[in-house]
Amino acid sequence: xxxxxxxxxxxxxxxxxxxxxxxxxxxxxxxxxxxxxxxxxxxxxxxxxxxxxxxxxxxxxxxxxxxxxxxxxxxxxxxxxxxxxxxxxxxxxxxxxxxxxxxxxxxxxxxxxxxxxxxxxxxxxxxxxxxxxxxxxxxxxxxxxxxxxxxxxxxxxxxxxxxxxxxxxxxxxxxxxxxxxxxxxxxxxxxxxxxxxxxxxxxxxxxxxxxxxxxxxxxxxxxxxxxxxxxxxxxxxxxxxxxxxxxxxxxxxxxxxxxxxxxxxxxxxxxxxxxxxxxxxxxxxxxxxxxxxxxxxxxxxxxxxxxxxxxxxxxxxxxxxxxxxxxxxxxxxxxxxxxxxxxxxxxxxxxxxxxxxxxxxxxxxxxxxxxxxxxxxxxxxxxxxxxxxxxxxxxxxxxxxxxxxxxxxxxxxxxxxxxxxxxxxxxxxxxxxxxxxxxxxxxxxxxxxxxxxxxxxxxxxxxxxxxxxxxxxxxxxxxxxxxxxxxxxxxxxxxxxx
Amino acid sequence: xxxxxxxxxxxxxxxxxxxxxxxxxxxxxxxxxxxxxxxxxxxxxxxxxxxxxxxxxxxxxxxxxxxxxxxxxxxxxxxxxxxxxxxxxxxxxxxxxxxxxxxxxxxxxxxxxxxxxxxxxxxxxxxxxxxxxxxxxxxxxxxxxxxxxxxxxxxxxxxxxxxxxxxxxxxxxxxxxxxxxxxxxxxxxxxxxxxxxxxxxxxxxxxxxxxxxxxxxxxxxxxxxxxxxxxxxxxxxxxxxxxxxxxxxxxxxxxxxxxxxxxxxxxxxxxxxxxxxxxxxxxxxxxxxxxxxxxxxxxxxxxxxxxxxxxxxxxxxxxxxxxxxxxxxxxxxxxxxxxxxxxxxxxxxxxxxxxxxxxxxxxxxxxxxxxxxxxxxxxxxxxxxxxxxxxxxxxxxxxxxxxxxxxxxxxxxxxxxxxxxxxxxxxxxxxxxxxxxxxxxxxxxxxxxxxxxxxxxxxxxxxxxxxxxxxxxxxxxxxxxxxxxxxxxxxxxxxxxx
Numbered sequence: 001x002x003x004x005x006x007x008x009x010x011x012x013x014x015x016x017x018x019x020x021x022x023x024x025x026x027x028x029x030x031x032x033x034x035x036x037x038x039x040x041x042x043x044x045x046x047x048x049x050x051x052x053x054x055x056x057x058x059x060x061x062x063x064x065x066x067x068x069x070x071x072x073x074x075x076x077x078x079x080x081x082x083x084x085x086x087x088x089x090x091x092x093x094x095x096x097x098x099x100x101x102x103x104x105x106x107x108x109x110x111x112x113x114x115x116x117x118x119x120x121x122x123x124x125x126x127x128x129x130x131x132x133x134x135x136x137x138x139x140x141x142x143x144x145x146x147x148x149x150x151x152x153x154x155x156x157x158x159x160x161x162x163x164x165x166x167x168x169x170x171x172x173x174x175x176x177x178x179x180x181x182x183x184x185x186x187x188x189x190x191x192x193x194x195x196x197x198x199x200x201x202x203x204x205x206x207x208x209x210x211x212x213x214x215x216x217x218x219x220x221x222x223x224x225x226x227x228x229x230x231x232x233x234x235x236x237x238x239x240x241x242x243x244x245x246x247x248x249x250x251x252x253x254x255x256x257x258x259x260x261x262x263x264x265x266x267x268x269x270x271x272x273x274x275x276x277x278x279x280x281x282x283x284x285x286x287x288x289x290x291x292x293x294x295x296x297x298x299x300x301x302x303x304x305x306x307x308x309x310x311x312x313x314x315x316x317x318x319x320x321x322x323x324x325x326x327x328x329x330x331x332x333x334x335x336x337x338x339x340x341x342x343x344x345x346x347x348x349x350x351x352x353x354x355x356x357x358x359x360x361x362x363x364x365x366x367x368x369x370x371x372x373x374x375x376x377x378x379x380x381x382x383x384x385x386x387x388x389x390x391x392x393x394x395x396x397x398x399x400x401x402x403x404x405x406x407x408x409x410x411x412x413x414x415x416x417x418x419x420x421x422x423x424x425x426x427x428x429x430x431x432x433x434x435x436x437x438x439x440x441x442x443x444x445x446x447x448x449x450x451x452x453x454x455x456x457x458x459x460x461x462x463x464x465x466x467x468x469x470x471x472x473x474x475x476x477x478x479x480x481x482x483x484x485x486x487x488x489x490x491x492x493x494x495x496x497x498x
Numbered sequence: 499x500x501x502x503x504x505x506x507x508x509x510x511x512x513x514x515x516x517x518x519x520x521x522x523x524x525x526x527x528x529x530x531x532x533x534x535x536x537x538x539x540x541x542x543x544x545x546x547x548x549x550x551x552x553x554x555x556x557x558x559x560x561x562x563x564x565x566x567x568x569x570x571x572x573x574x575x576x577x578x579x580x581x582x583x584x585x586x587x588x589x590x591x592x593x594x595x596x597x598x599x600x601x602x603x604x605x606x607x608x609x610x611x612x613x614x615x616x617x618x619x620x621x622x623x624x625x626x627x628x629x630x631x632x633x634x635x636x637x638x639x640x641x642x643x644x645x646x647x648x649x650x651x652x653x654x655x656x657x658x659x660x661x662x663x664x665x666x667x668x669x670x671x672x673x674x675x676x677x678x679x680x681x682x683x684x685x686x687x688x689x690x691x692x693x694x695x696x697x698x699x700x701x702x703x704x705x706x707x708x709x710x711x712x713x714x715x716x717x718x719x720x721x722x723x724x725x726x727x728x729x730x731x732x733x734x735x736x737x738x739x740x741x742x743x744x745x746x747x748x749x750x751x752x753x754x755x756x757x758x759x760x761x762x763x764x765x766x767x768x769x770x771x772x773x774x775x776x777x778x779x780x781x782x783x784x785x786x787x788x789x790x791x792x793x794x795x796x797x798x799x800x801x802x803x804x805x806x807x808x809x810x811x812x813x814x815x816x817x818x819x820x821x822x823x824x825x826x827x828x829x830x831x832x833x834x835x836x837x838x839x840x841x842x843x844x845x846x847x848x849x850x851x852x853x854x855x856x857x858x859x860x861x862x863x864x865x866x867x868x869x870x871x872x873x874x875x876x877x878x879x880x881x882x883x884x885x886x887x888x889x890x891x892x893x894x895x896x897x898x899x900x901x902x903x904x905x906x907x908x909x910x911x912x913x914x915x916x917x918x919x920x921x922x923x924x925x926x927x928x929x930x931x932x933x934x935x936x937x938x939x940x941x942x943x944x945x946x947x948x949x950x951x952x953x954x955x956x957x958x959x960x961x962x963x964x965x966x967x968x969x970x971x972x973x974x975x976x977x978x979x980x981x982x983x984x985x986x987x988x989x990x991x992x993x994x995x996x
Contacts (some may be wrong), residue, residue, distance in 0.1 A: 131629025
């Protein structure tokens with residue numbers, strides 16, 4: 001690879017040179033959603049983070065296999081080892097079948113995520129679709145003596161595990177501390193130790209989602225799902241395991257424990273965790289009621305929102321921060337992000353429409369040489385190589401933007417090769433790596449060209465009534481007309497009211 | 499239900515009153531695609547047929563649970579019991595994992611189908627995601643003596659079945675005829691009779707997609723998949739089983755045979771089959787090379803296409819025929835369909851924009867009374883109640899359209915209630931039941947309003963250069979300006995060049 005990428009690894013608590021196991025291949029596993037409700041701002045941040053990471057890895061030459069699961073069974077309320085399955089609970093509320101709940105929220109997840117220009121993973125396996133794989137894995141753990149069966153359920157045996165391995169390898173938690181913090185729950189009675197976790201749960205009579213197993217009818221535990229899916233599609237030791245920081249403990253710790261017990265690996269070489277979203281500086285959660293779904297954001301229908309926000313505003317908002325920082329969500333912050341986003345996108349439109357030499361100053365003694373552009377580009381790569389620091393990349397792009405504006409106003413001369421390089425690099429960073437798109441695509445743009453022609457005619461004929469009318473009409477649709485010394489151009493304006 | 503719906507049942511070869519098993523619930527199962535390549539015109543016709551059927555059933559008051567599977571394993575080349583799995587074959591060609599093939603073509607299927615405004619099913623289960631369910635079903639058939647194991651594969655035993663049941667119940671084929679027409683294939687050696695079919699196939703060493711079973715490692719047979727999925731999500735006897743006519747034999751016959759053996763039912767009460775698509779009067783097939791994918795159609799990239807066609811043109815083209823007729827695909831036929839589609843859509847725009855009493859003649863002695871409108875509407879329902887005859891419904895809509903045009907040109911007077919009823923019914927049939935949408939949605943429409951305002955000003959000021967320019971510009975974007983006695987209006991024009 002031409003780029004030396006440095007990645008922060010939760011496992012080592014350090015940032016180091018990224019060296020995949022078998023380059024140019026990179027196996028990337030990310031914990032997907034439990035599909036019992038609409039996707040919210042927290043989901044968006046996680047999947048956007050790994051979308052950007054995947055885009056960058058691909059750009060610098062890696063062949064990425066990206067696996068992201070859909071949890072459709074086994075995730076119990078409060079992420080615990082007892083209580084109702086989240087899918088079943090929702091099915092009861094909506095009076096439909098569990099698999100109808102799964103389908104409904106898988107579909108809405110896909111469309112919300114696509115609106116954010118987050119690309120689909122290469123493989124998107126479901127928990128319920130991999131029961132034999134999970135049973136095989138549990139049988140292996142039983143054979144190795146690090147699991148035990150009680151009354152049709154199977155638990156991972158932390159005490160047995162500790163004879164050969166160290167608990168807390170990923171999260172850094174100490175077993176004593178975890179033990180002392182564990183609440184005594186009903187199901188704990190079955191477990192040898194409260195820190196043991198369920199690999200397979202016996203289904204009681206009312207539990208609809210059930211499968212036969214060597215231990216009777218039941219369903220797999222949540223932590224077993226990702227262990228089985230990562231293993232099946234990426235092997236016993238792959239490159240990157242990602243997810244939200246909230247999954248680090250116990251979910252990811254339990255995955256490492258299983259991988260260590262079965263294959264003596266940490267499952268992944270690099271563990272990457274994105275940080276949380278807060279709302280008005282409070283942790284965002286369902287129970288606090290400060291929980292905003294993506295659909296609510298896009299339509300402006302949550303009481304805490306003063307208006308709708310286009311998905312691209314959210315994308316830019318998140319990219320403005322490094323993925324390991326918390327971001328605080330507020331109307332003001334989003335509106336600030338919109339301004340920055342519009343600047344970047346208008347710069348993109350400006351440079352893409354500029355033609356050399358017609359629209360710029362060319363000069364035998366050009367002021368902007370190739371070396372200047374290369375320095376700018378190097379700053380962009382430097383940002384991304386520093387643990388995918390999109391915040392720093394955006395700062396670098398704003399520096400390039402100054403250059404673009406100077407070219408636009410004919411206040412700097414530039415070499416042709418430097419000009420083409422700038423256009424190509426700016427597009428690459430904004431569109432391919434950051435994944436930003438304009439609010440609207442081809443069709444209205446075609447009509448704008450017609451309107452701009454009418455506008456130019458009206459200006460020439462000093463038909464100011466029509467000039468004003470056109471400006472006002474377009475403004476209400478998110479388009480700003482800007483008169484320049486070189487004629488009128490249109491720019492992306494604020495997101496129009498829905 | 500208010501409507502008396504008559505449905506043609508392949509099982510009885512008759513059209514009869516639709517009486518679901520437990521109204522208002524209707525269980526609908528449709529065989530989904532094998533996701534080893536892009537969706538083509540044949541897929542579109544099948545899923546459009548059942549989308550329309552589902553929309554109509556819901557409209558007349560049924561609560562439909564629509565299950566449509568994704569075949570991601572077990573469908574072998576030439577639909578036979580031996581040869582390579584279609585998914586594995588494609589994985590080898592594309593040099594990726596089988597599940598990457600599955601994901602790629604599932605995603606493209608979803609987006610092509612959504613472009614046709616075909617709604618997602620309520621449950622979309624996969625074959626590979628239901629291995630335990632298929633194994634359980636095979637075990638049941640073994641117990642009942644209508645299946646046998648040979649060398650790690652399990653076959654359905656037609657001879658044993660015939661002792662209690664009659665083969666050919668759905669397709670009408672006679673066992674003797676089928677037997678005499680069966681080619682002798684290598685795997686036949688394992689079978690007691692060439693008409694027996696595989697429920698489970700042993701995986702040879704190179705076969706990647708494999709699962710443990712009581713008979714060793716292997717994979718399920720294609721016919722078992724739909725039997726298991728229909729049973730799991732709709733029960734042992736449900737209302738409607740649908741699919742393309744090409745699946746009637748052997749696929750659906752094998753499903754009936756399994757359902758009869760296990761539960762003594764025909765699996766579904768109603769079996770509905772849509773007819774095939776021919777291309778220039780030849781059967782459309784991959785081997786003949788006259789095979790057009792949906793992406794090729796939408797982009798105009800197949801050599802047999804003279805231009806791209808918008809998904810809605812295809813939707814209307816198919817709806818113009820009854821689903822049990824063949825349709826012959828040609829550029830001329832599609833361009834003819836486009837004209838009809840545009841008439842319906844312009845009628846929709848006209849009636850939706852008309853306001854009572856401003857835009858129509860109201861009159862104390864109205865010529866159009868409620869009874870006239872009710873007769874028109876009755877014709878629409880009559881068409882759909884006659885085995886979902888969308889061709890007849892479209893004819894009825896063209897009659898309503900004459901009325902709409904007469905109102906538009908102020909050549910008929912109408913009662914207010916009749917006017918509102920007409921608007922509501924025309925919208926219902928065109929938008930909700932036929933599922934037709936305009937080529938473009940909100941955004942460009944907003945800009946058209948601005949342009950129409952400029953156009954009106956230009957006309958008034960006799961600025962004919964601008965008038966001509968605007969007409970030409972809009973025409974190139976699929977919009978026609980029409981001058982009427984009551985001012986200029988825009989209409990949907992031909993699909994613009996891409």
